[in-house]
Amino acid sequence: MTGRVSIVGLGPGNEDLVTPQVRAALATATDVVGYFPYVARVAPHDGLTMHGSDNRVEIDRSQHALQMAAQGQQVVVVSSGDPGVFAMAAAVFEALENGPADWLDIQIDVLPGITAMLAASARAGAPLGHDFCAINLSDNLKPWSIIEKRLRLAAEADFAMAFYNPRSKSRPEGFVKTLEILKDSCGDDRPVIFARNVSHADEELRIVPLSQTTPDMADMRTMVLVGSSQTRIIERPQGPIVYTPRSVLE
């Protein structure tokens, strides 16, 4: 039997956001590999072995997945959101590139998912309705100077911005600096959306003008979206809508 690795996105949490394509891959898997809480989202079936592991071991986990596929297993690597956005797909390819040559024959598929920024954007309205960028604010894997440069250039380009991993317990100072840079580059009224646990039962959505944001409004389960200069708020009885118009006038 020929082995295979499918790297799939489970979406932000709500099971109604998992695509049928991903469901089908899970239904025929022999092994599921991933971070514990994501593996826990997969329904067990006969012949399926779960391999949950801690975070920060993405390369070990990827090597394990490729090893099992090389032995003929049908392996599914799970990420939350989309596997190609700050998630497992890049880690598996890194392990593949640095691994034994015979791994190059393994069939590998990436099955997309609803990434957190799209789920958060949908809950708020359409803040990413015009040009935007996505930045991973964690400085575990890149120097802070690059993050800072990107934030300043993104503000100059007038992109809406989506921030993944805004604030870790061990390195909370990055998000403090991020808000300082934004306050320095963007207007006081710029809408900022803090979307925590989007699509889960305990989802929280907070829309705050930039001047009133504080670092404690975000943690690692929060997606932060920042509007462009064009982003608007519609006040309504059921709560505000944030959207970025399609047009920019000359």
Place this chain on the structure above:
Amino acid sequence: MTGRVSIVGLGPGNEDLVTPQVRAALATATDVVGYFPYVARVAPHDGLTMHGSDNRVEIDRSQHALQMAAQGQQVVVVSSGDPGVFAMAAAVFEALENGPADWLDIQIDVLPGITAMLAASARAGAPLGHDFCAINLSDNLKPWSIIEKRLRLAAEADFAMAFYNPRSKSRPEGFVKTLEILKDSCGDDRPVIFARNVSHADEELRIVPLSQTTPDMADMRTMVLVGSSQTRIIERPQGPIVYTPRSVLE
């Protein structure tokens, strides 16, 4: 009966990429509104009226959807991909903001979908595995000068880039200029992915070094992805994988 507008994403084309949440909204709709080819993707059922319209009439279509919902209908507005990314959600909110005050009481939900850049990225590997931006290259709704500024700043920020609507029949010169700007700002070897009709039966994927790109490689059904300076290619018997590593070394 209280009316409602659900603005939903049908994903890039393959029905296995439509979320169960969107399927459920379509199953209880009384009216489906959207661009003809997207409305044609919706399965008919008793009591469902289809309202297909041409492109470039997004505001008329949005007003129609809101009017029907104000009269108690269960209206679903369909986009391909994700409704919040260069699609119908921003248009509906623009119509809402400029419409009669009683529309503010209408329940409006945005249901996310798999946007084209994530589907294209998954087919190629993980080119958007690190920080990236998404730019609509159409200059119908914004001056070309803004697009050019964003391209130059995105290259300076070393974002991977995803281009929507790269090249229309009526204005093909924008993509010519886009490739010139990229060739001026990025290295010759920078990988560029042309993904046409992603997830459809006639999908085409082309991976080309920037120096060998030509404008005719894209049309309006093509998603164009450009790697960052860190993006790598793994050559394999089944075809290359393009991915952007998670790390940037100091």
